[in-house]
Amino acid sequence: MxxxxxxxxxxxxxxxxxxxxxxxxxxxxxxxxxxxxxxxxxxxxxxxxxxxxxxxxxxxxxxxxxxxxxxxxxxxxxxxxxxxxxxxxxxxxxxxxxxxxxxxxxxxxxxxxxxxxxxxxxxxxxxxxxxxxxxxxxxxxxxxxVADKNTIDELADALSRLAYIDNPEAKKVDKLIREKIVNIAYSTANEMLKDKQYNKALEVIEKALQYDSSNDKLISFKKTIIEQKTAFEKAEAQRMEEALIAAAQEEAINRTNAVRVLSIKGYTNEYGDLIIEGEIENVAKRPIYAVEVYYNIYDADGNVVGYGSAYVYPSYLMPLQRGSFSNMHYGIFNAAHVTVTRVTWYLN
Incomplete structure (x- = not known):
């Protein structure tokens, strides 16, 4: 079992x-x-x-x-x-x-x-x-x-195309194009101002302000143009040209000593554009305005490879007040240093 x-x-x-x-x-x-x-x-x-x-x-x-x-x-x-x-x-x-x-x-x-x-x-x-x-x-x-475009209208067309592209790079390029518009307007209006074409200069600045309405450089330069236009018209109306020339001669020493250049430098941004920046101080005992700084750009061998000028902002400087200036150059790739050649201004 x-x-x-x-x-x-x-x-x-x-x-x-x-x-x-x-x-x-x-x-x-x-x-x-x-x-x-x-x-x-x-x-x-x-x-x-x-x-x-x-x-x-x-x-x-x-x-x-x-x-x-x-x-x-x-x-x-x-x-x-x-x-x-x-x-x-x-x-x-x-x-x-x-x-x-x-x-x-x-x-x-x-x-x-x-x-x-x-x-x-x-x-x-x-x-x-x-x-x-x-x-x-x-x-x-x-x-x-747009790299070789040098008119506001051409650059404005590019901005219109960018407006339909939604990505960070588009915003970055949009900003660069607006900066280029500002610099083109500044340079164009500056040449017009030298020829006393005040109204045309103002038109250019107003057009650029449509694309950067809060730009301090343009706003300050617009004020400079208006001030110079007003001064010129007043001088013409009062037929004070000879008196102004005499006054300018009389104030030559003061004009020579009214501005101290504190700094000027040039550097190349990531897109190969040369940026000029600097600072000045009003060392006169009277207010000055419409200060313009002229400069030369040199290569490493001391050769002049470019030149330019820039208006200081704010445009009206009290005694001991400091102001800044800046400009942009395209196509200068061998800049080594920048030197101020002269400075002009108006005494109040």
């Missing part, structure tokens, strides 16, 4: 072992399914962030565990599609860096067409990526095209 009981235990033991193995196998398979699902979710998150390579690695790892996983197979196709578009956009960016803007924008247009009639969060992300690259390329093209 005892032997019969023992024989009965043998098949029972095998049954227990088989059941245990099946349970272990089921939990093992469940564990794999869980890992694969985690990989799938993480891969989709990375794909939505534009991290295509990391997403592809996860999908491939998941397919290695579950080769017939339909969703992963679909994800693999979509992520490869996104990576291919991204590589095309990178190629377009490189073409733009090489100044081949038409080629770059044509590539972007091709990518846009590939996204037509495709809906969903993933494709929305790809469209945003395309818009980002397109905006950056258009901004580079605009900045390249």
């Amino acid at each position: 005892e032997n019969q009981n023992k024989y009965w235990l043998i098949p029972f033991s095998f049954a227990v072992i088989i059941v245990f193995a099946l349970v272990v196998y089921v939990f093992y398979e469940i564990g794999i399914d869980k890992r694969v699902e985690e990989m799938r979710i993480k891969a989709e998150e990375m794909a939505l962030e534009g991290n295509f390579d990391a997403a592809l690695n996860l999908v491939k790892s998941g397919l290695a565990l579950r080769p017939n996983h339909k969703v992963l197979q679909q994800d693999l196709t979509l992520i490869n599609f996104g990576k291919t578009l991204y590589q095309k956009l990178e190629t377009a960016k490189k073409d733009a860096d090489d100044k081949e803007f038409d080629k770059a924008l044509e590539t972007v247009s091709t990518v846009e067409k590939e996204l037509e009639n495709r809906n969903g969060e993933y494709f929305d992300m790809l469209r945003k990526l395309v818009n980002k690259y397109k905006g950056e390329i258009e901004v580079k093209q605009i900045y390249y095209l």
Whole structure:
């Protein structure tokens, strides 16, 4: 009887072992399914962030565990599609860096067409990526095209195009173009002022103020033009030219000693433009106004490679009050130092 009981235990033991193995196998398979699902979710998150390579690695790892996983197979196709578009956009960016803007924008247009009639969060992300690259390329093209433009109207057209591009680089170039408008207006009006074309000079400044209404340099220069225009008209009306000349001669010594140049420097900005900046002080005992600083630009060998002048702002300086001046030059790449050659002003 005892032997019969023992024989009965043998098949029972095998049954227990088989059941245990099946349970272990089921939990093992469940564990794999869980890992694969985690990989799938993480891969989709990375794909939505534009991290295509990391997403592809996860999908491939998941397919290695579950080769017939339909969703992963679909994800693999979509992520490869996104990576291919991204590589095309990178190629377009490189073409733009090489100044081949038409080629770059044509590539972007091709990518846009590939996204037509495709809906969903993933494709929305790809469209945003395309818009980002397109905006950056258009901004580079605009900045390249305006590099040699020297009229306010031409630069204003570029500002109009930039207004439709929403990215940080567009705002940066917008600011640079407005600064260029300010400097062109300043330089143009300055030449007109020297020829006593006061109204035309004011028109130029007013036009530039449309694009930078709070610019201190333009506002100060406008005041300078108005003051000189008023002074000139008053002198003409009162026929005081001879008296003014005599007064100018009489005040020659005071004029020579009225201004102290505290500093002047030149440096090149990131776009290769030469920036001139300086500071002066009114050391006279009377107020002065319309102070203009003239300077020469030298290379390392002491050769003059450029010159210019700038009005000080604020335009009206009380005794011991300091004022600043600045100017910008385009196309001077070998400047080593800047020296003030003379300073002019009016005594109040």
